[in-house]
Amino acid sequence: MIMVARRYMSSSDIYRRGNKLKLVWKATNLLFRHALFLLEVLLEKAMARLGKGRDGKVYICITVDGDAHGIPNALEKGMPLLFKIFDRNGLSGKVTWFINERYDWTGTYPHLLQQILYRGDRLEVHCHIESLIARDDFVQIYDEIARDRQKIESFSRRYLPNYRISCFRSGSGDRSVKMMQALEELGFSYDSSITPGESFDVYGKMISDKDVPRSRNCYFLRPEEYKVPSNKPTQIVELPVYNALYGTPRLREKEKESDYPIVITNLIHPYNLVKKNGEINKPVKLAYEWVVALLRMIPNSEFVTLLQAGEAWRKSHS
């Protein structure tokens, strides 16, 4: 499920396995988490009303990872649905789309990319390094990211001449020091790949972010030891990604850190909204609409692109 489970454990995956019990469990888990979250938001609202709310701003970044993962109509049906949900919530110009060019967006779906730019949203880069034959080879990693950035950037420049891609998100399948070093060499400013406190078992390989505390907000990322938060300014700022609501209930914990802005990074994929038979997944659609509605209730918050949130955070730290 988008909000609750690992990025690779979507509800579509569960449907695929035909495991109804698991789906029921996930749904219950999701409802429970949302109920807790709602309670938290209401409490926060009450606190804010009493004048005891936080001073620092909360930036909410809606991010979409542009993958299809074998789901038919994932992009054809999932994308318009996302546009609709964002429109209904006044989010035009505030959404960050991480494009995985392995799906040939610039060749096959240029109209969707055009629409994203027309809305004033941001196009950024998303790569799955595990799809490389030699995924430990620095040159291959570097080339993969550089090529995708170049494709998306030159597409965008047809409409916005000075367009520059600054943000990156990796798939959870593979991440390494080499990947982070490639990002630094390529001059990326923001990374949003790390999922604090979680680990992923993908194709038998463990990717663990367990050593990054969940309460951690953004930090300067030191590529040579990329999971270790660094207080020393470096080029790349890490804006951790939370699987939708994961980070949100820990707002108060984050608050203790400082008066700096807090960034909540929410994630969805177009394929989450489409079932394996190519039809819209209505329960997931409803759940996601609920997520967006809940995020809108957070006091003292503003929806911005990841780039804007990163810039605001960097500014507060310089």
Ligand SMILES: [Zn+2]
């Ligand atoms: Zn992905």
